[in-house]
Amino acid sequence: MTERTVRSMAKELAGAFYEDNRSPGFRAAFPTFKHYMRGQWVQGDGSIKAYRPGWLHHVDQARKILALMLGKPDAQVSPVMKERIFDALIEDRDRQFKAEQQKTAKKLHQVMN
Numbered sequence: 001m002t003e004r005t006v007r008s009m010a011k012e013l014a015g016a017f018y019e020d021n022r023s024p025g026f027r028a029a030f031p032t033f034k035h036y037m038r039g040q041w042v043q044g045d046g047s048i049k050a051y052r053p054g055w056l057h058h059v060d061q062a063r064k065i066l067a068l069m070l071g072k073p074d075a076q077v078s079p080v081m082k083e084r085i086f087d088a089l090i091e092d093r094d095r096q097f098k099a100e101q102q103k104t105a106k107k108l109h110q111v112m113n
Helices: 004-019 024-029 033-038 054-070 079-112
Strands: 040-042 048-050
Touching (some): 004 033, 004 054, 024 040, 033 040, 054 079
Antiparallel strands (some): 040 048
8 A cells, every 4th residue: 555645646647647648559448547547448349357557557656756856955845845755755665565564474374374
């Protein structure tokens, strides 16, 4: 699970990505922004295949952009905003680390059975 600030930035990036000129194949697979954001991949026969939600493809980029904002001068990004971004990135990393530990623990548990 991603932190709210990171998730919000990823969704903004997904919107910009979707609005950019995508290929006809992409537009056929995700005819609307809602399809893309929900991961509803429209098949050739009209059925919908569940896929990874579109905004999840932009989480890493969102983290990078937020981290770069921390290095900008105070005139561009206020110290208060930098503190919020820093806290958000730390919380996001903690959540990511805990999720990775749970996956590892499940794998170890399965191997031991």
